Structure formats: structure tokens, C-alpha cells
Amino acid sequence: MIDTAIYKERLQEDLDRITPQLQELGIHNPEVKEDWIALPQDGEIGVADENVAADRAEALEERIATLEALERSYNDIVRALSKIEAGTYGICEIGGETIEEERLEADASARTCMAHMDDELELSV
Numbered sequence: 001m002i003d004t005a006i007y008k009e010r011l012q013e014d015l016d017r018i019t020p021q022l023q024e025l026g027i028h029n030p031e032v033k034e035d036w037i038a039l040p041q042d043g044e045i046g047v048a049d050e051n052v053a054a055d056r057a058e059a060l061e062e063r064i065a066t067l068e069a070l071e072r073s074y075n076d077i078v079r080a081l082s083k084i085e086a087g088t089y090g091i092c093e094i095g096g097e098t099i100e101e102e103r104l105e106a107d108a109s110a111r112t113c114m115a116h117m118d119d120e121l122e123l124s125v
């Protein structure tokens with residue numbers, strides 16, 4: 001039996017760390033709770049100088065990439081926490097096996113066992 005209390009605490013800590021980072025980069029989509037929208041910074045829109053505009057577009061793209069990675073982690077954590085509540089935590093979403101403790105130690109929000117690790121990215125939100 002997996003001691004979920006340890007993982008719950010760890011996931012909650014991760015969530016508390018990631019949420020302010022997400023809030024800094026974007027806003028939570030009010031219609032789709034899994035989605036965060038990147039915010040352009042002051043002056044990023046409507047710049048006349050082409051080079052400046054290109055630099056800023058690049059900076060925005062980087063922020064979107066960072067935001068997407070954070071968003072994925074955030075959603076994985078929220079999902080893991082709700083699985084703890086539902087009593088389905090630690091079960092591989094692909095094969096239904098028990099996820100190895102070693103794997104959960106490394107990533108408390110893991111959705112699959114080690115054998116199905118490579119397929120985890122294929123899973124939908």
C-alpha cells in the first residue's frame with residue numbers, strides 16, 4: 001500500500017511553488033481550467049522598430065514555452081492530488097499496474113509505471 005500522505009505533502013509543496021510562477025507568466029483561462037494564457041509584457045504589442053519587435057516576439061515565444069512546461073506540471077500535480085482523494089493514486093493510467101515507489105519518489109505526479117513511461121506524454125489532459 002502506498003503511503004499517500006508523503007506524496008500529498010510533496011505535491012502540495014510543488015503546487016505552491018509552481019502556481020506563483022504561472023501567475024507571473026500568464027492568466028488562468030476562466031473557461032478551461034487546465035489552460036493558462038501567456039501575457040505579453042508592457043510594450044510588446046505595436047512596436048514600430050522591426051528588430052525590437054522581433055526580439056520581443058522571441059521573448060514572448062520563450063515565455064509561452066516556459067508557461068506550457070509549467071502548465072503541464074501544474075496539471076499533473078492537480079490530477080495526482082485528485083487521484084489521492086479518489087483513492088486511485090499510484091495506479092498506471094495506461095496498464096493499470098501499481099506504479100513503482102521508486103518512480104513516485106522521482107516524480108510524485110507520475111501517471112504511469114516505468115514500463116509505460118515513454119507513453120506518458122501521449123496521454124491527454
Ligand SMILES: [Zn+2]
Pocket residue numbers: 092093094095096097112113114115116
Ligand atoms: Zn503501466
